[in-house]
Amino acid sequence: MPFVLALDEGTTSCRAVIFDQLGQVRAMAQREFTQHFPQPGWVEHDANEIWSTQLAVAQQVLAQEKILASDLAAIGITNQRETTVIWDRQSGQPIAPAIVWQDRRTADVCEQLRRDGAEAIVHARTGLVLDPYFSATKIAWILDHVPHARQRAEAGELAFGTIESWLIWKLTAGRRHVTDVTNASRTLILNIHTRQWDDELLRLFQVPRALLPEVCDCSGIIGESTASLLGTSIPIAGLAGDQQAALFGQHCVKRGETKTTYGTGCFQLQHTGETAIASQNRLITTIAAAPQGEKAYALEGSVFIGGAVVQWLRDGLGAIHSSAEVEALASSVPDSGGVSFVPAFAGLGAPYWDPHARGIIIGLTRGTTVAHIARAAIESIAHQVADLFDAMRSDSGLTLTEMRVDGGAAQDDLLMQFQADLLGVPLIRPAIAEITARGAASLAGLAAGVWKNVAELAALEQIDRHFEPQMSPQIVADHRDRWRRAVGRCTNWEGNTPR
Numbered sequence: 001m002p003f004v005l006a007l008d009e010g011t012t013s014c015r016a017v018i019f020d021q022l023g024q025v026r027a028m029a030q031r032e033f034t035q036h037f038p039q040p041g042w043v044e045h046d047a048n049e050i051w052s053t054q055l056a057v058a059q060q061v062l063a064q065e066k067i068l069a070s071d072l073a074a075i076g077i078t079n080q081r082e083t084t085v086i087w088d089r090q091s092g093q094p095i096a097p098a099i100v101w102q103d104r105r106t107a108d109v110c111e112q113l114r115r116d117g118a119e120a121i122v123h124a125r126t127g128l129v130l131d132p133y134f135s136a137t138k139i140a141w142i143l144d145h146v147p148h149a150r151q152r153a154e155a156g157e158l159a160f161g162t163i164e165s166w167l168i169w170k171l172t173a174g175r176r177h178v179t180d181v182t183n184a185s186r187t188l189i190l191n192i193h194t195r196q197w198d199d200e201l202l203r204l205f206q207v208p209r210a211l212l213p214e215v216c217d218c219s220g221i222i223g224e225s226t227a228s229l230l231g232t233s234i235p236i237a238g239l240a241g242d243q244q245a246a247l248f249g250q251h252c253v254k255r256g257e258t259k260t261t262y263g264t265g266c267f268q269l270q271h272t273g274e275t276a277i278a279s280q281n282r283l284i285t286t287i288a289a290a291p292q293g294e295k296a297y298a299l300e301g302s303v304f305i306g307g308a309v310v311q312w313l314r315d316g317l318g319a320i321h322s323s324a325e326v327e328a329l330a331s332s333v334p335d336s337g338g339v340s341f342v343p344a345f346a347g348l349g350a351p352y353w354d355p356h357a358r359g360i361i362i363g364l365t366r367g368t369t370v371a372h373i374a375r376a377a378i379e380s381i382a383h384q385v386a387d388l389f390d391a392m393r394s395d396s397g398l399t400l401t402e403m404r405v406d407g408g409a410a411q412d413d414l415l416m417q418f419q420a421d422l423l424g425v426p427l428i429r430p431a432i433a434e435i436t437a438r439g440a441a442s443l444a445g446l447a448a449g450v451w452k453n454v455a456e457l458a459a460l461e462q463i464d465r466h467f468e469p470q471m472s473p474q475i476v477a478d479h480r481d482r483w484r485r486a487v488g489r490c491t492n493w494e495g496n497t498p499r
Contacts, residue, residue, distance in 0.1 A: 002073040004232070004445045005061070006437035009054055009163050010242065011100065015487060016057040017437040018067060019200040021450055023460035025434055027065040029057040035099065040345065041104040044097035047085045050163065058230060061269040069231035070177045074221075074445030075171075076238030078245035078436050081186045084138035086149070086211070092174055095158065096146050098139040098166075100266075102304060102346050107139035107355040118204055122490040125191045125198055127276060127285025129353055134206035134304070136188035137163060143206070153208045160211040162186070165237050168223065176223040179240035190215070192276060192287055192297070209359050217444040218244070220291040233435040238444030240289040242436050243267040246287040247298060249439030250404040250430070251458040258392070258400055260385055261436065263408035265349070266306035268388040269298045270396060281353040281391035289439065291446050291454065296413045299395055301350035301388030305343040305359075307409040309377045312345065318368045327412045330375040339363040340486035341376035348491070351383075351391040356494035361487050381409060382419040383483040389423050404428045406435035413467075421471035422479065433464040 001021045008015040015033040020026050033053045036044040062069060068299055082101035099105070111131045113119070114392045119130045128134055139160055143150040152158050161169065165179045178416060184190040184197075189207055191198040216222050218240045224233040240248065241259060245271045250259040255273040276285050276297040288296035305312075310326050313319045320326055332363070340362050342348075348357035361373060394399065405427050409415060420427045432438060445451050 001448050003067060003071050004441040004448070004450055005072050005075045005168065006434075006441040007054055007058060007059065007075060007077045007446070008048060008242075008435045008437040009077070009167060009441065011080045014050065014054040014057050015434070015437060016054070016061040016432050017441070018061055018065065019441040020436065023438070023457065025432060027061045027067070028434065029061040029064065031057050032293070042103040042214045043100035043346075045083065046101055047094040047098045047166055050098070051167065054167060054227060059220045063143070064231065070236050073450050074235045074237035074448035075225060076440030076442070076446040077164045077167055077236065078240050078440035079167070079183070081162060081165050081183055081241035081243065082133060084135045084142065084160070085163065086139065086142050086158055086277070087166070088172070089157055089159050092169070095149055096142050099142065101133055102267060103138065104132050104133040104346055104355050106141055109137045109140070110307050110355075114421070118279050119224070122188060122201070122204075123278070125201060125436070126188055127186070127192050127404055128186070128188055128283065129282060131353055132355060133349070134186055134188045136201070136207055139211070140206050142266045150208075152179055153211050153458060156210040158211055159213070164174070164241075165213045167245050168236060169231065170431070171225045172223045173226045177213045178216050178222050180218045181215055181287045182218060183239070184237055184242040185216045186241060193287065195287070197340065204454060217292045219234070219447045220292040220446055233399050235448060237447035238440050238442070243269055243300065244289040244298070245439030246406055246436045247439070248442060249273065249435040249437070249463060250406060252404060253290075253296070256396065256398045256400065259404040259406065260388075261407065262306055262381065262415070263406035264306060264308045266303035266381060266385050267387060267390065268301045270392050272297045272299055272396065274290055277395060279391075279395045281394050282353055283388070283391050284350065284396055289443060291443075299392055301345070301391060303381075303384040303388065304346045306384070307407070308345070309341070309343040309380060310409070312343070313374060313377055319374060323357040323452055323483065326374055326378065327414050328451045329371050330355070331414050333369070333371045336366055336376040336379055337372040338365070339368055339372045339376040340482055341380045342490045343380050344485050344490050349485070350388060352487070352491065354491050357490050358493040360490040362489060377492070378412065378415050379418055379479075381415060382481070385419060385423040386480065400425055402426045402428055404430070406430065406433070415468070420467040420469045422476055424469050424476070425471070427467040429464045429467070431464040
């Protein structure tokens with residue numbers, strides 16, 4: 001039986017997951033890596049640490065199951081998107097820390113571009129909004145703040161990549177500098193209609209073309225790993241940004257099929273077929289992962305702080321000792337006691353796109369306990385996802401009958417039930433938790449011939465649980481009204497001009 005190795009490089013940890021031909025997880029290894037916060041609103045990673053951590057878990061997962069590298073048909077890679085690395089082509093060393101997707105240091109640059117009237121062309125060609133979330137302003141920031149970097153970039157001495165591009169460079173010892181269409185579509189410099197780097201956008205964001213990787217399909221053999229790393233050369237055959245990988249891993253491949261991933265952030269994607277729908281509600285139009293030669297698009301909404309609010313309860317507030325404790329603590333009270341928590345620690349994502357919003361806990365009384373705050377934190381995740389759901393329904397004009405869910409926080413039954421109540425549709429949680437990795441493995445396995453087609457993959461799926469709505473419409477409306485009022489009180493906080 002052939003195996004497929006998925007490298008799942010996330011925002012806080014690296015995973016390596018081996019799937020068998022039946023689509024089952026045969027082995028998994030995971031390690032966290034360091035988060036760096038040098039200034040308020042800044043988030044950085046050490047790209048070398050990401051590489052060493054990802055390689056270590058890949059080697060570990062093979063060793064623990066005694067699976068030989070020669071048993072692997074292919075490698076699939078999925079990754080945190082938008083996070084920006086620039087490295088020296090000769091030495092292979094990064095010239096600066098990687099700027100993470102959550103980082104807000106270029107908010108002022110984006111606002112100036114918006115005032116200059118650039119947003120219309122950016123939105124029309126990329127499907128994105130002008131926000132520091134995306135890669136282009138991060139690239140320019142590094143080039144302008146590292147001595148001689150811009151000149152070296154223009155001379156072709158430097159390379160840019162999002163994390164999958166960086167990992168492929170390292171896996172192939174610098175032989176391949178590539179990205180896939182899904183990751184490229186998150187940079188603000190790819191025209192999603194032509195699927196090519198756009199010269200006018202490159203000039204707008206002052207990004208030299210010589211920096212850029214080749215753009216390839218999500219599924220297809222793009223190179224081989226260096227034999228010394230895992231024991232033999234292995235085809236690299238699947239690439240997709242984490243949320244597009246999760247959409248594919250959930251077998252959402254038809255128009256209207258929708259999933260939400262509950263990770264560090266929350267990401268909702270709705271497949272729109274071969275049509276790129278322009279959002280009227282400040283959602284993102286993005287390229288969806290598809291088998292080789294096929295085109296697909298999706299609407300996407302992004303929540304910056306999803307499961308990360310639980311990490312804050314643990315590390316910032318000290319309310320819990322481990323993230324696993326939060327469900328029991330939140331379940332110890334029947335509701336939030338009137339407390340609303342908007343975790344805008346790094347601003348608000350879709351549909352607000354307010355980099356100056358800041359977190360707020362409101363509705364506190366003498367009767368408020370840490371359990372009420374924990375409950376409000378859990379509910380904040382569901383409310384943010386409901387905001388995306390409402391915007392997506394308005395854009396697509398579709399009435400959804402279900403939503404698929406995955407990610408670490410999707411294992412929280414309290415959260416999932418509250419989410420089903422707010423949305424008024426059933427949630428479907430698959431039996432396999434490693435959906436993002438499964439998407440990458442599926443793309444790679446299709447290219448390598450492990451599976452014949454998408455239908456064969458879908459037939460292998462197993463469901464863990466359905467969550468049916470139970471809350472009355474009036475109570476849902478009350479919850480949503482209180483949430484919207486809380487959001488209104490935290491917007492534009494850093495700008496000191498409350499709306």
